[in-house]
Amino acid sequence: MHVLVIGAGGMLGQKLVKTFALTGKLRGQRISRITRHDAVLAPPPPVSAFDIQTQIGDISHSEVATKLIAERPDVIFHLAAIVSGEAEDNFEKGYNVNLYGTRHVLEAIRLIGGSYCPRFLFTSSIAVFGAPFPESIEDTYFTTPLTSYGTQKAICELLISDYARRGFIQGLSLRMPTVCVRPGKPNKAASGFFSNIIREPLVGHEAILPVSDQVRHWHASPRAAVAMLIHGAEIDLTQVGPRRALNMPGVSCTVAQQIAALGRIAGDKAVRLIKSVPDEAISRIVAGWPSRFDAKRALALGFKADEDFDAIIRAHVEDELQGKL
């Protein structure tokens, strides 16, 4: 079993490879090899019983995609993307990587031909949806993105369903919730505060809350997100049928509910480290995001959300803080 992870240097990519290094298995088979790919050098690979190779390159060049696929990986996780803000600022770069990069990989697979038909997991995003929304978004709700990033993700979903229908890939697109608690340093992404207000107080640092505590959002822990990717690589796709883009389950909660969970786990001292500093611009952006899904199909297919926001915080404490508060 040869696994290719495109975008292996990102947070989910690193955690996915680390999980495989620990388990050594996928789809009931022993992993013999992982190829990590990213545009820039990823941190060193984890210790593993199998070979982990690293390739650096830009998939918006078709020859890079061709070279990656020439090794005929059995399972491909395509996590690479120019993120939302950058794809909006740099129209060409966003389309080149997020749309053409994906298409180059799909074409490289198709052009191998014969019986080659790898499992292909794509991380899509709730950014495929655009406001205004119903209170809860059903599986059949239409994709009307309001960013170029969301447009590129929605287009890739369509390509993946068509390439799957034609028998070129065993494709599946997972619309991931916002990953929270994101480890690492606070960042300036508009969604960053959802993680900052938990991660920073847990280690005794202040965090800024730029929006009302009544803002509701859709969350998955990094641990749940990695489990969704692996589950997506393992399920029987005949159960899924031709509609290959799935809203992933998540935890819908308000910022106030996030903070209450923090209080239950780390006490009032942690809660007091959250400073409310309203930011009009961030509030406006966040108001355009979906906040709740009815992920019936994914749940029926065995995808699992975290139990609640307390569980999301506990996963962070276990995975990032060695279980210590």
Add this chain to the structure above:
Amino acid sequence: MHVLVIGAGGMLGQKLVKTFALTGKLRGQRISRITRHDAVLAPPPPVSAFDIQTQIGDISHSEVATKLIAERPDVIFHLAAIVSGEAEDNFEKGYNVNLYGTRHVLEAIRLIGGSYCPRFLFTSSIAVFGAPFPESIEDTYFTTPLTSYGTQKAICELLISDYARRGFIQGLSLRMPTVCVRPGKPNKAASGFFSNIIREPLVGHEAILPVSDQVRHWHASPRAAVAMLIHGAEIDLTQVGPRRALNMPGVSCTVAQQIAALGRIAGDKAVRLIKSVPDEAISRIVAGWPSRFDAKRALALGFKADEDFDAIIRAHVEDELQGKL
């Protein structure tokens, strides 16, 4: 006012140009020039008070798109497509023309830059939807095409909404009903019988009905379809907002209702020319098509369907048979 019609050699393209030759106007302005573009030579242009030029070329080559757009047309009707069956048989040709051709035109517009922002009308299709369907498809229903053609149309809709949102085009995608009664000879398209069973008996010829007369479908006359394109070029897009793909209104009726309308207009003699010859393959294809829409948004924006199927037949008699039965 310079109008570019891409795909001008097709049935709708020819009728659109003929309409402009008669009215000489669009968006309240005098038309000074029309450029007709197609992959193959179109029939001679109609007599007109303004210049009609014809260009032949394949828009899947970016330089062809660049040359067309260099003339800075004010309004662009993009009707060109590899049709459903051919896009399914020839995967590369379908993507090259239907997806990359459209993208080349959009990119040529964007790269002109400055204040250039033409009105851009795209004919999309109900093929963006894939079975199973609800009884009536709402404006918010998701696009899960089951053909490469439908995939390419759905992707172009997303591109057009994004290019419009970014201010590169005044873009709008119209999901056209099946055009009926299609003039010309009977063809072997799976949908051909919807027109054949009306057009042929009206001139005393037999026609084959390959499906049950309980099959329901969504129709617009060529006249109504041309009026939708012109209306789309004229409406105020601020009313439309960022969701730029619209289900067009149509007439939903069963084959039995089509035949009853034929009887009312041309008598039993015409009806008796329809021979039922069930075809399993065609019945199966047609069962995968949507049959009814709730086109609320388009109706509110002033798009108009034919009044009923009788009106569709009368339009055919007037426009194609000089009003004579």
